[in-house]
Amino acid sequence: MDSIDEISKKILYLIANFNVKQSEIIEIYKKNDFNITRTLNSETFKNKSAPLQLGNDKILDFDNMIAYLGKNNINVLNISGKFYPKLLKEIFYPPPVLFYKGNQILKSDYLLAIVGTRKCSAYGKDVARYISRQLSKIGITIVSGMASGIDYWAQKAALEEKGSSIGILGCGIDIIYPPENKDLYIQLMNNGSLLTEFFPGTPPLKSNFPARNRIISGMSMGVVVIEAGIKSGALITGEFALNQNREVFAIPGSIFNSESQGCHKLIKNGAKLVENIDDILEEISQYYKNDISCDFQNESPADNFKQNKKIDILVKTLNEKQRIVFDCLGCLPKSIEKIVFETKFKVKDLLQIISELEIKELIKEKKYNAFIRL
Amino acid sequence: MFFELNSFSLIGIEAIAISVEAHISNGLPSFTIVGLPDKAINESRQRVKAAIINSGYNFPMKKIIINLSPADIKKEGALYDLPIAIAILSVSGQIKIKDKDKCCFIGELSLDGNLNPVRGIISMAEEASRIGKKYFFMPYSNAEQASLIKNIKIIPCKSLKDIIQLCLSNENLNSQYFSISRTKIENKCDDLDFCDIRGQLRSKRAIEIAASGMHNLMLIGPPGAGKTMLSKRIISILPKLSLNESIEVTKIYSLHKSNNSNLISQRPFRNPHHTITRISLVGGGIIPRPGEISLAHRGILFLDEFSLFPRTLIEDLRQPLENKDIIISRNNISCKFPCSFMLVVATNPCICGYLGDERKKCTCRTGEIRKYWNSISGPIMDRIDMKVYVPRLEDDDFINSGFTESSNIIMKRVEESREIQKERYENSNINYNAEVSTRTIYSWVDKNNELKKLIPELTKKYNLSARAVASLIKISRTIADLEKSRDIKLSYFMEALQYRINTGLENIINN
Numbered sequence: 001m002d003s004i005d006e007i008s009k010k011i012l013y014l015i016a017n018f019n020v021k022q023s024e025i026i027e028i029y030k031k032n033d034f035n036i037t038r039t040l041n042s043e044t045f046k047n048k049s050a051p052l053q054l055g056n057d058k059i060l061d062f063d064n065m066i067a068y069l070g071k072n073n074i075n076v077l078n079i080s081g082k083f084y085p086k087l088l089k090e091i092f093y094p095p096p097v098l099f100y101k102g103n104q105i106l107k108s109d110y111l112l113a114i115v116g117t118r119k120c121s122a123y124g125k126d127v128a129r130y131i132s133r134q135l136s137k138i139g140i141t142i143v144s145g146m147a148s149g150i151d152y153w154a155q156k157a158a159l160e161e162k163g164s165s166i167g168i169l170g171c172g173i174d175i176i177y178p179p180e181n182k183d184l185y186i187q188l189m190n191n192g193s194l195l196t197e198f199f200p201g202t203p204p205l206k207s208n209f210p211a212r213n214r215i216i217s218g219m220s221m222g223v224v225v226i227e228a229g230i231k232s233g234a235l236i237t238g239e240f241a242l243n244q245n246r247e248v249f250a251i252p253g254s255i256f257n258s259e260s261q262g263c264h265k266l267i268k269n270g271a272k273l274v275e276n277i278d279d280i281l282e283e284i285s286q287y288y289k290n291d292i293s294c295d296f297q298n299e300s301p302a303d304n305f306k307q308n309k310k311i312d313i314l315v316k317t318l319n320e321k322q323r324i325v326f327d328c329l330g331c332l333p334k335s336i337e338k339i340v341f342e343t344k345f346k347v348k349d350l351l352q353i354i355s356e357l358e359i360k361e362l363i364k365e366k367k368y369n370a371f372i373r374l
Numbered sequence: 375m376f377f378e379l380n381s382f383s384l385i386g387i388e389a390i391a392i393s394v395e396a397h398i399s400n401g402l403p404s405f406t407i408v409g410l411p412d413k414a415i416n417e418s419r420q421r422v423k424a425a426i427i428n429s430g431y432n433f434p435m436k437k438i439i440i441n442l443s444p445a446d447i448k449k450e451g452a453l454y455d456l457p458i459a460i461a462i463l464s465v466s467g468q469i470k471i472k473d474k475d476k477c478c479f480i481g482e483l484s485l486d487g488n489l490n491p492v493r494g495i496i497s498m499a500e501e502a503s504r505i506g507k508k509y510f511f512m513p514y515s516n517a518e519q520a521s522l523i524k525n526i527k528i529i530p531c532k533s534l535k536d537i538i539q540l541c542l543s544n545e546n547l548n549s550q551y552f553s554i555s556r557t558k559i560e561n562k563c564d565d566l567d568f569c570d571i572r573g574q575l576r577s578k579r580a581i582e583i584a585a586s587g588m589h590n591l592m593l594i595g596p597p598g599a600g601k602t603m604l605s606k607r608i609i610s611i612l613p614k615l616s617l618n619e620s621i622e623v624t625k626i627y628s629l630h631k632s633n634n635s636n637l638i639s640q641r642p643f644r645n646p647h648h649t650i651t652r653i654s655l656v657g658g659g660i661i662p663r664p665g666e667i668s669l670a671h672r673g674i675l676f677l678d679e680f681s682l683f684p685r686t687l688i689e690d691l692r693q694p695l696e697n698k699d700i701i702i703s704r705n706n707i708s709c710k711f712p713c714s715f716m717l718v719v720a721t722n723p724c725i726c727g728y729l730g731d732e733r734k735k736c737t738c739r740t741g742e743i744r745k746y747w748n749s750i751s752g753p754i755m756d757r758i759d760m761k762v763y764v765p766r767l768e769d770d771d772f773i774n775s776g777f778t779e780s781s782n783i784i785m786k787r788v789e790e791s792r793e794i795q796k797e798r799y800e801n802s803n804i805n806y807n808a809e810v811s812t813r814t815i816y817s818w819v820d821k822n823n824e825l826k827k828l829i830p831e832l833t834k835k836y837n838l839s840a841r842a843v844a845s846l847i848k849i850s851r852t853i854a855d856l857e858k859s860r861d862i863k864l865s866y867f868m869e870a871l872q873y874r875i876n877t878g879l880e881n882i883i884n885n
Contacts, residue, residue, distance in 0.1 A: 118740060148740045178741055258735060333732070337573045337767060347575040348853075348869055355868035359832070368595075368723075368730040368763035368875075369576065 004069060008076040010040050011097050015199075016062040022197070025096045029079065036080035068200060074173055075100050085111065091218040091244050095197035099173045102193030108141035108164055110287065112280070113220035113241075115213075115234040116150025116227045117259045122366065124150055124227035124259065127251050129157040131224060134277040136163025143168060143220045145212060146185065146194070148178055150226050150234070159187050166219075169196040170212040171204035213237040214244070221284045222247030224274065228262030235262040238271065247283045249274045314360055321345070325353045326373070329363055333370035375399070377465035380478040380507060381457040382498040383442075383449050386662050386702070386709020387625055389494065389501040393443050394454060394479075396461035401437035407458070409442030412450040421452070421483045422459045429487040429534045434466040448706065450661055453492040456481035456511070459534055471541050476508035480516075487534040489513040496625045499523040511537055519628060519637050522621050566607045569780040573767045577604055580762040580873050582784050585611050586791040587807035587852030589845075590695070590717040590757060592680070594875060595764030596731045601720035604764065605676045608718060609643045610781035612673070613789045619672050622712065626664050626671055642673030644715075648682040656690050662702040662709045667694050670715040680719035681750055688751045691717070695757050698809075714805075717758065721750070731766060759808060759845040761875040791855040807852045815847045824864050832871070846870045 004012075014020045025039065032038040069076065077084050077098040088094050114132055116124060132142050132154040142158040144151040146167035158165040167188045171177050173196050176185045188194050197215060198208060213236050217223050223241040225248070228234035241248045248271040253260025267273050274280055318326060328334070328342050340350055354371065357363045366372045377396045382389045405419045426433045440458055442449050457479040463469045471477060480498060482490040491513045499520040502510050509527050512520060517530035531537045568578060577593065577600075584591040585608055593601040615623065615638075624638045646655060646666045657665030667675060677683060694700045698714040723729040724743045729736040738746075795806055804810055819825045829843060838846070849870040850862045857866070 119736070180740065180744060335732075335765065335768065336576050340575055347579045351576065351579065351872040352865045352868040355871040358871075359835070359868075367732055367765075369765035370732060 004066065004076045005078070005081070007036055007040070007080055008078040008097055009066065011078055012065065012076070013062050014040070015097075016065060022096050023093050026079075026093050029096070034080075036078070065200065069099070072174060072200075073101060074200060085219040087111070087221065087246075088215065088219040091214065093214075094218065095215065098195055098197055099200065100193050100195045101173055101189050102191075108166065110140045110284075111143050111166065111220045112140050112284070113143040113216045113223040113237065114150065114154040115144060115216060115223060115225055115237045116154075117229055117232060117234060118147050118149035118151075119259065120149040120153070120227050121253075121257060121259065122364070123253065124251075125153045127226050128153040131226070131251075131274070131277060131280075132157040132163075133161045135280070136161035136165075138281075139163070141166060143216055145170070145209075145216055145233075145237075146181060146188065147233075148181060152181055152184055154226075155184055155188065155192070159191050165192040167192065167194045168212050168216050168219075169194060169198070170208040172196065172198050172200040172202040174200045175202070175204065177204040209233055210236055214240045217241035217246055218244050220246060221287045222249055222280070224249040224251070224280065225263050225266055225271070226251045227253055227257070227259045228266075229259050230261045230265065232262055235266070238262075238266050242269075247272065247280075249280055249283070311362060314362060318357075318360075318362075321349070322353050322357060325350065326357060326362060329371055329373045333366040333372050335370045339371070375465050377461050379457045379461050379464075379471075379474065380502075381454060381480055382478065382501060383447060384451075384494045384497060384629070385447070385707060387494075387497055387629060387664065387711055388709070389497040390447070391501060391505055392447070392449070394457040394461050395441040395443055396458070396465045397439045397441070398434060398462075398465045399437045399439075403435040403437065405438045405440075407440045407442070409440075409445040410448045411442060411454075412448065414452045415442075415449060415454055418452055418455045418458060418483075421455050421485060422462065424485040425455070425483040425487040425534050426459055426463065428485060429538065431463060431468055431538070432466070434462065436466075438462060448661070451492065452482040452490075453480050455483035456489065456534070456537075459483060460537065463538065469538050469541050473508070477511060478502050478507050478509070479511045481511070481513045481531070483534060489531055489533055491515040494625075494629050495520050496522065496621060496628050499526055499528065500621075500625075502526050519624055522617070522624070522637065566610050567781045568607050568610065568784060569778045571600060571603060571607070572778060574600055574604065574764060576872065577762050577764045580760050581608055582611065582788065583849060583852050583856065583873070584608075584716070584718075584760050585784075586788045586856055587795070587848065588716050588805070589759040589808045589849060589852065591719070592755075592758045592761040592875075593718070593720045593764050594723050594761060595720075596722065596729075596734070596766050597727045599764045599766045601764050602678055605674075605678070605718050605720055606643065606645075607781065608674055608676075608716075609641050611784040611788050612641050613785065613792055615639060615641055615672065623672050626668050626711065629664055630669065642670050643676060644670040644673070645676045645678060648677070648679055648684075650683075650687070652687055652690060655687055656694065656700055657702050657711050658704070660704060662704060662707060662711075664711045665700075667691065667700065667713040667715060668711040671712050673715060675715045675717050677717070677719045680721040681746060685749065685751060688754050692751075692753055692757070695754075719758070723763070730763065732768070733766070756839075756841050759849060760873040762873055763875055787856055790858070791852065794855045794858065807848050807855070810848060810851075812844050815844050815851075818851060818862055819847055822862060822864070825862065825867055828864065828867070836871075842874065846874070849873060 011025065015022065028042050029039045077100060079089060079094055079096050112135055114128060116128060128150045135142060136158040142154055142163065142165045144155050144167060146155065146169060155165045155167060165188060173194055176182050213233055217237050217240040223237055223246060225234050225238045238248050248266060250263040250266040250271040251274050252267065253263055272279060272283055315326065324343050325339065328339055340347060363371050363373055375398050379394045381392055381394050383392045407415055407419065423433050442454065460479055464471060480492055482492055484490055495512060495516040496519050499510055500523050503523050503526040507526060509529055510520065511529050511531055514530040514532050517528050520528045581604060593604060595601050620638060623642060627638050644666045653659060653665065655665050655667060657663060657668055694713045695717065699710055699712045701708060701710045724736055724738045724746055726737045728734040729738065729743060799805060832838060833843060846867065850866040853866040853869055854862050
């Protein structure tokens with residue numbers, strides 16, 4: 001209970017018991033020259049009375065909610081508070097209160113968002129992990145939406161690197177969505193933080209996610225978009241970032257991959273093309289003013305995959321048949337039928353060789369029935 | 375006056391001997407049937423009366439009592455028309471049956487005295503032969519089926535008159551019996567052949583292995599990839615039905631109304647729609663009848679669009695898959711139907727059907743895909759040894775795939791591997807590799823140090839369950855049999871690794 005300060009309580013009280021819209025609070029806050037006391041005593045709120053309704057029939061009761069927050073270690077930040085993300089205050093409609101779990105949010109000054117599709121390719125996954133790891137090494141906190149795909153891998157990599165990460169939710173903080181990312185939710189709760197503007201118990205409604213995306217981009221110095229379809233949430237985040245005057249970075253992908261079209265569109269519209277993290281650091285230097293430890297060794301993406309050398313050694317150990325199959329494969333997926341035609345092996349022999357190469361981690365079944373070199 | 379005749383009643387697939395007793399006495403003319411008859415038997419009074427009169431004999435205007443003994447077993451069907459008619463004619467002194475203790479009678483009469491076929495004839499003939507009867511009088515169209523049974527003389531009759539004349543004449547019954555030449559049993563396939571299918575090399579190889587070891591098989595793929603086409607052709611590579619198997623299958627089918635005259639010479643392929651009821655899938659009814667799983671005995675049960683089958687229905691398959699038979703109990707009867715079948719299921723990889731497809735994008739949400747796979751019963755998935763993805767092929771895959779083997783060539787290999795299996799399991803009740811217990815499975819790889827080292831490694835790498843490993847070894851054993859190898863070589867295990875899909879799916883979901 002003590003963790004919630006009076007101003008936050010007052011705001012929650014207004015919202016919960018008087019059904020004041022969050023945007024209304026912000027409007028009046030702006031009119032009152034960003035003075036929170038004057039805002040909360042404003043006349044406008046006096047004649048409202050309907051209690052706030054969440055979801056279908058869940059009516060929010062103020063006292064219950066405060067007790068619930070205390071019991072579940074949910075903390076609250078208000079817009080006038082010291083730890084409220086600085087950059088988020090600048091956006092058009094910042095949320096007046098934020099709920100959070102974990103404590104990294106109080107320590108993080110330099111936030112960068114990584115967003116992307118839920119259905120990422122192997123390439124997208126590698127890029128997300130690479131960028132996230134590199135940024136974490138120099139002390140940048142990764143902000144993302146805790147969704148599957150790119151978000152998942154970026155946040156996971158940041159935590160693995162002992163960096164910090166903030167997951168912005170599109171539902172109440174007590175709801176794990178998507179449920180399959182429970183492991184990430186728990187890791188973020190312990191080693192990072194979870195943040196949302198939605199009241200506890202809010203279900204993950206479709207309409208919540210664009211609002212969440214504005215927070216992702218709003219609190220970050222910039223947004224890195226890794227693989228986004230032409231109509232995707234990640235692209236919306238990118239567009240929010242442009243409107244909010246944040247840096248937008250996009251990773252180029254294959255022109256055959258529809259999940260890269262959004263990134264390419266962003267690049268065409270002026271987003272910065274990212275090949276390594278220097279491309280990112282150049283643009284955000286205005287924010288961090290040498291605060292960030294720059295003595296790290298920048299690895300190029302190619303160096304990062306030192307496995308390449310390992311692969312060369314492995315390839316030398318292959319027997320003749322394995323070598324033929326390995327040479328037959330490339331970076332584009334090739335079906336078993338094509339491999340049989342090109343190598344003239346029998347199917348049963350080919351399947352053995354494929355297994356052997358898979359175990360050696362030289363090739364991989366990219367799509368079903370189609371293989372690529374790793 | 376009293377007269378007694380031998381006949382049979384059916385309990386499930388088994389026949390039991392009953393006797394039809396007739397008593398005739400003076401009194402008000404009446405005709406009563408006792409001994410738990412059902413409606414059809416009670417109605418046989420009218421048929422018998424008309425048939426006797428229309429055959430040119432007298433229906434005695436006396437008090438007639440027919441008893442079906444043992445009297446505490448419920449009897450059903452119109453199959454007692456013939457024994458009742460013969461009993462009445464005998465008891466009223468109009469005919470005399472020679473060697474009546476060695477004869478059995480079964481048949482349904484029409485009003486003009488002609489005989490109509492009955493169900494379950496092969497079980498009855500088998501029982502008759504077992505209890506040492508010599509002659510079996512039955513409707514003509516049932517004779518072909520019944521003649522499969524040895525040590526009993528089948529005497530086919532077209533009408534009541536035929537039988538009466540046969541009994542009255544002094545001809546030897548031995549010269550009348552019906553026999554069928556063994557060559558009639560053939561494995562005919564409706565022109566479905568594997569050479570129709572271009573490409574799909576991995577799926578075809580998987581089917582060959584599955585058919586050899588009777589492994590259950592799951593085909594996963596987008597719409598239009600050819601899952602159904604492949605499944606329908608599995609029959610064409612299965613070994614021919616042996617005589618004993620043919621009898622087993624015919625026994626089940628002869629209980630089924632759709633078939634009461636022909637001999638089943640082709641392995642059954644049952645393809646029930648997913649709206650099927652529980653009873654018609656596993657069998658049941660007041661008087662239990664075999665369901666689809668028993669009709670698929672010695673053949674294939676193919677469940678297309680597997681994910682659409684209600685979960686409870688699929689769970690019902692667990693025990694039959696394990697036991698190879700099902701016991702159906704109703705309040706006064708319990709019957710056992712055999713159901714040793716190969717389960718082949720086909721399903722889409724997700725709701726939209728295009729997960730993992732090369733050209734068309736899957737539009738499902740991750741949660742939906744997870745939910746979709748969760749809806750498929752885990753224990754059943756565990757019992758399916760082989761899971762293969764059937765992709766939609768590109769145009770040049772079809773052109774390039776070149777020579778395709780015909781079913782006959784594949785069938786030869788399957789037959790050879792079955793021979794090897796038969797030898798191996800000679801003194802046990804196991805028939806195929808798929809039925810082997812876990813302990814035996816591990817003993818196969820006990821001496822192979824290479825494999826013993828590799829398996830734990832792979833278990834960790836691909837996150838395999840113990841049952842998955844057992845399946846892999848079983849498949850490797852079948853591959854070894856196909857290659858006529860005594861030992862399971864490492865390379866066979868490597869190939870077996872290609873027929874599992876779990877990890878692939880997880881990759882797609884997590885990516």
